[in-house]
Amino acid sequence: MxxxxxxxxxxxVYTVKDIGWNGVKNGHLLLLILRNSFEAWIVVDKSxxxxxxxxxxxxxxxxxxxxxxxxxxLLPLVPGILNVLQQEQTSKVLIIEEKII
Numbered sequence: 001m002x003x004x005x006x007x008x009x010x011x012x013v014y015t016v017k018d019i020g021w022n023g024v025k026n027g028h029l030l031l032l033i034l035r036n037s038f039e040a041w042i043v044v045d046k047s048x049x050x051x052x053x054x055x056x057x058x059x060x061x062x063x064x065x066x067x068x069x070x071x072x073x074l075l076p077l078v079p080g081i082l083n084v085l086q087q088e089q090t091s092k093v094l095i096i097e098e099k100i101i
Contacts, residue, residue: 003071006078011085030057040085044069049093060089065097073098 004013016022021032026048033041040060048054054061062084066073080096 001071003074006075007081010082026051033057033059054092057092061093063093063095065095067098
């Protein structure tokens with residue numbers, strides 16, 4: 001199972017690999033996101049909001065704060081992601097954190 005498959009029933013989901021953007025640096029990636037009118041950008045890179053000028057993006061940036069970028073750690077965040085995507089957001093960046101028990 002792939003992580004994007006957990007979101008695909010409710011949304012059109014693409015990975016960087018799906019659209020041939022592998023290896024594209026974050027600055028240029030932001031331009032591509034802007035040009036392609038994406039509604040949200042889901043990342044695990046916690047430094048994105050601090051490295052890039054995301055205020056120019058017309059879409060929401062969802063940062064997944066997980067201990068490890070594995071399906072085991074990402075799956076519990078799916079309900080939170082889907083909830084965020086269903087609501088109108090006033091913030092450009094939202095952080096969804098893994099709950100460690």
